[in-house]
Every structure is written in C-alpha cells, then in structure tokens.
Amino acid sequence: MNDIDWNDYSIETQAIRAGHHRTAEDEHSIAIFPTSSYVFASAEEASLRFTGKKPGNIYSRFTNPTVNAFQQRLALMEQGERCLAFASGMAAIMAVGMSLLKSGDHILCSRGVFGNTVLMFENYFGKFGVSCDFVDLTDTAAWAAALKPNTRFLFLETPSNPLTGIADITELAELAHQNGSLLIVDNCFCTPALQRPLALGADIVVQSATKYIDGQGRCVGGAVIASEEIIEKSVYPYLRTGGATMSPFNAWVFLSGLETLAIRMKAHCDNALALAQWLEQQPSVAKVHYPGLPSHPQHELAKRQQSQFGGIVSFELSGGKEAAWRLIDATQMLSITANLGDVKTTITHPATTTHGRLSPEARAAAGIKDGLVRVSVGLENIGDIKRDLLRGL
Numbered sequence: 001m002n003d004i005d006w007n008d009y010s011i012e013t014q015a016i017r018a019g020h021h022r023t024a025e026d027e028h029s030i031a032i033f034p035t036s037s038y039v040f041a042s043a044e045e046a047s048l049r050f051t052g053k054k055p056g057n058i059y060s061r062f063t064n065p066t067v068n069a070f071q072q073r074l075a076l077m078e079q080g081e082r083c084l085a086f087a088s089g090m091a092a093i094m095a096v097g098m099s100l101l102k103s104g105d106h107i108l109c110s111r112g113v114f115g116n117t118v119l120m121f122e123n124y125f126g127k128f129g130v131s132c133d134f135v136d137l138t139d140t141a142a143w144a145a146a147l148k149p150n151t152r153f154l155f156l157e158t159p160s161n162p163l164t165g166i167a168d169i170t171e172l173a174e175l176a177h178q179n180g181s182l183l184i185v186d187n188c189f190c191t192p193a194l195q196r197p198l199a200l201g202a203d204i205v206v207q208s209a210t211k212y213i214d215g216q217g218r219c220v221g222g223a224v225i226a227s228e229e230i231i232e233k234s235v236y237p238y239l240r241t242g243g244a245t246m247s248p249f250n251a252w253v254f255l256s257g258l259e260t261l262a263i264r265m266k267a268h269c270d271n272a273l274a275l276a277q278w279l280e281q282q283p284s285v286a287k288v289h290y291p292g293l294p295s296h297p298q299h300e301l302a303k304r305q306q307s308q309f310g311g312i313v314s315f316e317l318s319g320g321k322e323a324a325w326r327l328i329d330a331t332q333m334l335s336i337t338a339n340l341g342d343v344k345t346t347i348t349h350p351a352t353t354t355h356g357r358l359s360p361e362a363r364a365a366a367g368i369k370d371g372l373v374r375v376s377v378g379l380e381n382i383g384d385i386k387r388d389l390l391r392g393l
C-alpha cells in the first residue's frame, strides 16, 4: 500500500486510501501521532535530519506523520505536487503572504473575499509596505487594468462568499503569468471534489479545512497546495519558522473528512440546487445567488469549471435588514452561525457578521446588501429545510 502511485487513481479513491503509510502495527485505520519530537539513533543521524540531508521526522511544528498523511492526500486530490497543513485557513493565507511578499509588493484581490482576508491584506501586510487593490471578481478586463509591474500575486475566491460570483480561473492565470505574477485561489467553497484550480492554471490553492473538508463543524485547519518549488523554497521555511501548525488530532479528523468529501459534496450540491430553485419562487425573495441557476450571470462558466455548483445559496429579501433578521430568528432547526460547509444547515446575515467589520463603503462595493441572507445548505431532508425557512418568509 505504501508504494502505490496514487496519481493513477481517481479522487474518490485517493480520498480514502492515499497518504496512509501503515506502521509496523499493521493498523487498517490511520493512527494519530501525538508526539512533539522524535528520537534519533545517533548524534550524526540527528544532524543529518536537521540539515535536511536525510528525510524523516524532526519536530512536530513541521513534521508529523498524521499531518503528513493529510498533506499527501490533499495534495493528490487538488492535483498539486505538495501540500502543507496549517492551524487554520487564515494561517494558510497568512503563510502564503509571509513567504511570498516583500515590502513594496502589490496584491490584486477580488472584492467580496472572506472578510478576514481583506483585513489581513490591508491591515497586516499593509503595515509592512505591501499595497492591495480590489477588483470585481468576474471582470477580467478590470483585473488586467489593475495589474502593476510589482503585482506579486492575484488572489481570488470562486465561487465568492457570499454572493457566489464565478471567476474564469484559466483566463486569470494566463493574465497573471503574462505579468510575471502568481494566481492564488481560495478553493474553500468548492473543495477539490468540485474544482481543481491548479489543473486550470492557478499556481497556489489555499484551503480552509474547517469547512467542507471537516464537514461536520469540529476542527479548525487550513492548507496550502502548490508546486514542489513554491512549497520547498517559500512556504515550508515559513511554516518551520512561523509555526502555525496543524495538530495531529485535527489532521486525523480532516483525513476522515476527506474520505467522505465527494459524496457529501454531491449531496450538498443537490440540496442547494433544490433550495435555490424553490427560493426563486418565493414572493418575498428579491434575488437568489446560486451558480446552478440559469439566472446566475456566470452559470455557463460554472458548468465548465466546476463539476457541480456548491452548497452555498444566498438570497436578498426585499425588506432589508429587518426582514433578514426576522427570517433568521423565525427558523427553528437551522443553526444561526457564520460557519459553513457543515452537514447541518447554517444561516447567517453577512452584513452584520462575516462582513460586519468592513466599512459600509467597502461592504457596498462588495455587494453585501442589508437584506442578504446566506445559507450553507446541509444534508438534512430538503423538505425540512424549506419548511424551516418558510416560517419567516
């Protein structure tokens, strides 16, 4: 099992079998290694490992067998050469910035990315002389016009949160490369089960494993997937020094999450499409944002780029914030939480939660209206989900 080339297998099989290097105990299920350090056979052996002349575990800030199994499995699934796990999705994004950027560099980022990503780029990288501009995710001409000679990378989420806008990854990768820049895609909403940005031309994928990869709302984690060169030269040295490490226990939870990712994503997508179609029929709903609807402006692109349309549905109520809060408070079963990608359906009001720390201008520019409600559609019976929403519609 240890010497199978998992590249020859499909993603469903990789998700279940890749990355597990069975120990001398012959365990069938992967083991957790809760150890901070490792023992070396001799002083020379220790020296060889520390200097990287001999492979092997050194210290669990940057080498742990359970975390390593998760990294190998996710790298295969994302069709990347290498993956590094981090303590959270934000730690993964932070790591990419810390390892690639220097003072004077420029970031080009899509509007409407995860609120903390905006704060990371503007407040924290900005503090060290990195500038950032935001452009409309779906407007390739706007990306082209905003590129600068010092643009180190383009960063985007597709589908975006919470409005589910879709960017053309291949087109933007070409644009980035013509400018000598890298394209980074936050693949949290689709996961590799629905979309593989690296295969479409992106250079780096970041993941929040907290969402669909766990899938049951238990652990916080993240990952960076890229070429061997980018990881080995830039991101791995940062992880080793920066230390925002994923714990072995969390890696173990995420490994079992990956095993069911493909079937869960299919079920999330089926429920989400049914819900989006139903919401479009409701008189108090002014607009539904879901890439699976023919009314979605990038529906055709989503069909080409993704295998299904994802589990996130957003919709605008004509009654503004009041109506949105009333709807949320009228639900009985749905969880009022900003988390997403859970088997449990969650409902949130982006304007006052996930995007609440943005200035009103930044929020308006990102298209987050006061009447907007985001539902991360779970795996409960779709009839029960609709009934719960109907109470407040």
Ligand SMILES: *Cc1c(COP(=O)(O)O)cnc(C)c1O
Binding pocket: 088, 089, 090, 091, 114, 157, 161, 186, 188, 189, 207, 208, 209, 210, 211, 220, 221, 222
């Ligand atoms: C949640 C999320 C993140 C951050 O991940 P954490 O694991 O919460 O740090 C980044 N990007 C997107 C799209 C997210 O939804």
